[in-house]
Amino acid sequence: MMTEIRILSRGGQGGVTSAKLLAKAGHIDNKFVQAIPKYGAERKGAPIYADVRIADEHVKIHAPVITSNTHSWIILEPSLVETIPFDELKPGTIVIINSQEIPPVLNEQKNLKIGKVDGATIARECGLIKSGTLMLSTTMLGAWIKATDNLVSLEALKKATELQFGVGSLTDSNIRSIEMAYEQFEFVN
Amino acid sequence: MVQTSEKQKIELLTGNESVATAVKLAKPQVIAAYPITPQTTIVETLSKMVAEGELDCDYVNVESEHSAMGAAIGASLSGVRTFTATSAHGLLYMGELVWWAGLTRIPIVMPVVNRSLNPWNIWPDHQDSMSFRDAGWIQFYAKNNQEVLDLTLCAFKIAEHHKIWMPVMVCLDGFILSHTSAQVSIPSQKDVDEFLPPFEPLAILDPKDPFAHGSLTDSQGIWEQRMSLIDGFENSRVIIPKIFAEYAEKFGKLGKNMIEITGDINSADIAIMALGTLGEEAEQALEVLNEKGIKAVVVRLRVFRPFPRKELITALKKVSKVLVIDRAVSFGNAGQMAIEVQAELYTHKIEIEFHQIIRGLGGMDVTYMEIAAEVEKIM
Numbered sequence A: 001m002m003t004e005i006r007i008l009s010r011g012g013q014g015g016v017t018s019a020k021l022l023a024k025a026g027h028i029d030n031k032f033v034q035a036i037p038k039y040g041a042e043r044k045g046a047p048i049y050a051d052v053r054i055a056d057e058h059v060k061i062h063a064p065v066i067t068s069n070t071h072s073w074i075i076l077e078p079s080l081v082e083t084i085p086f087d088e089l090k091p092g093t094i095v096i097i098n099s100q101e102i103p104p105v106l107n108e109q110k111n112l113k114i115g116k117v118d119g120a121t122i123a124r125e126c127g128l129i130k131s132g133t134l135m136l137s138t139t140m141l142g143a144w145i146k147a148t149d150n151l152v153s154l155e156a157l158k159k160a161t162e163l164q165f166g167v168g169s170l171t172d173s174n175i176r177s178i179e180m181a182y183e184q185f186e187f188v189n
Numbered sequence B: 001m002v003q004t005s006e007k008q009k010i011e012l013l014t015g016n017e018s019v020a021t022a023v024k025l026a027k028p029q030v031i032a033a034y035p036i037t038p039q040t041t042i043v044e045t046l047s048k049m050v051a052e053g054e055l056d057c058d059y060v061n062v063e064s065e066h067s068a069m070g071a072a073i074g075a076s077l078s079g080v081r082t083f084t085a086t087s088a089h090g091l092l093y094m095g096e097l098v099w100w101a102g103l104t105r106i107p108i109v110m111p112v113v114n115r116s117l118n119p120w121n122i123w124p125d126h127q128d129s130m131s132f133r134d135a136g137w138i139q140f141y142a143k144n145n146q147e148v149l150d151l152t153l154c155a156f157k158i159a160e161h162h163k164i165w166m167p168v169m170v171c172l173d174g175f176i177l178s179h180t181s182a183q184v185s186i187p188s189q190k191d192v193d194e195f196l197p198p199f200e201p202l203a204i205l206d207p208k209d210p211f212a213h214g215s216l217t218d219s220q221g222i223w224e225q226r227m228s229l230i231d232g233f234e235n236s237r238v239i240i241p242k243i244f245a246e247y248a249e250k251f252g253k254l255g256k257n258m259i260e261i262t263g264d265i266n267s268a269d270i271a272i273m274a275l276g277t278l279g280e281e282a283e284q285a286l287e288v289l290n291e292k293g294i295k296a297v298v299v300r301l302r303v304f305r306p307f308p309r310k311e312l313i314t315a316l317k318k319v320s321k322v323l324v325i326d327r328a329v330s331f332g333n334a335g336q337m338a339i340e341v342q343a344e345l346y347t348h349k350i351e352i353e354f355h356q357i358i359r360g361l362g363g364m365d366v367t368y369m370e371i372a373a374e375v376e377k378i379m
Helices: A015-028 A078-083 A119-125 A137-147 A154-165 A169-184 B015-026 B040-051 B065-077 B088-093 B095-103 B145-159 B189-195 B219-251 B277-291 B309-316 B336-347 B368-378
Strands: A002-010 A032-037 A047-055 A072-075 A094-098 A113-117 B008-014 B030-033 B058-061 B109-114 B138-141 B168-173 B181-187 B259-262 B270-274 B296-301 B303-305 B321-326 B353-358
Touching (some): A002 A015, A015 A047, A015 A137, A015 A154, A015 B008, A015 B181, A094 A137, A119 A137, B008 B015, B015 B040, B015 B145, B015 B168, B030 B065, B058 B065, B065 B095, B109 B145, B138 B145, B145 B181, B145 B219, B181 B189, B189 B219, B270 B277, B277 B296, B309 B336, B321 B336, B336 B353
Parallel strands (some): A002 A072, A072 A094, A094 A113, B030 B058, B270 B321, B321 B353
Antiparallel strands (some): A032 B181, B008 B181, B138 B303, B259 B296
16 A cells, blocks of 8 residues: 655745654554655745655655545645645545645635644744744644544654654753644644 | 665655755765755765765865866876766866767766756756767756766766776766655665775876876877777676666666566557656556557666667567657757667667657656546557
């Protein structure tokens, strides 16, 4: 089985880091993984995406995920829901968003499993701010683990976070944000 | 499930980190390099290793790729294991010295992180390395991050074999491999040391016993040099599979062949040929085709120079159709691999249906579904 995930964010929010952390967590859980950042004219504030594959066997595919195959979408920046090609998504595809409210365009998608978490407030509370930008990677992954019924284990994500940021206060803050998002995430339909 | 063993640890690495990891294990004595996207993180990682004392090596900071290759040639001639890396425009800028290294047989290992040659496009295709397929360098194309590490380690042993003694380019698709993280099994230093002995120079430029390298040479001398280079490539046809086999025996990776065949060629109707990651993407397409009752097989050239004629012909004799997918173009003719496969088919009077397409230029995505659709069209 292979799970394909797309992460939408703006440069600086931690979308590419999310992909790497999720892959690392899958790796710790002994799954085969791939983290594919879409590079190019990426810069702070520009819309970007990154893909993750988590599989039971070696992944032979190298192209970015095919939209109709996606299992879940993680949206770090709510305004980017406008860019999701909803017509191509399979019924039951999970879309989780960092927002207090579900944007109208997402509310109309009755076939999808839609959930939200107030990632911005959690990240702020945990002090995850760099140069004025909220860093949302770990927060949204905590929500994703809840949404997918622990498709990757919470322990593996925490371990991956420690490997990424080293032992110290940054890791502690990120782990707190993972736990808070895991608690607070809810599906709305 | 990912299987770990005592002898090899498995880590999540980008393609560029796989190169750097292999290079660290190979212990070069000189690295001379200049950064260029998407190669930069190779030399960034290596320079950090040198700065932090993890790798005992002279790291030469140069002002351009032209100087990087110049320094690499000089270092190699002084009798040490030498490494550099580049991409696209960097390769073009060092071009004069890439030919120097090729024509005068300097055993340097250099990954080319494939990137388009368009004035401004940083995404992958094979136009850069293909432009140097005639430059007297051995060329490998890696299909995934594991093969990047494996081929880089083999590249040192192959370049430095006294019957080969030629530079080796390890080509990896920019971003698709260079910046994508995937699992790589890393051999132990002890095992690598057993596989790859220290550099043994054939001749050393020594101020105490001077001789000239690359000096003015008359046509007779050039003739002898070129014939010797042709012989070197003929030797490499025999020795590369032996070194791959030794690597496979020791590390359980790669195979003994210069081409990799995936699927059952004895029952296949069509062979798909593609280099690098397109080759592994095509392996995934086999499953889609199988569900539709189409028996296909992937014939992937892991080695493009020397062109593995014998293995290729043995494989293509068994199918009735071939589809060649090139990620570069020889403008005014066709895809480079297509041209060379056609030549072999004609030479050996193999009458099979021949199809060619060009895909993935400038980083255009090529999915396994598209590859499967292309095969379906011609069945």
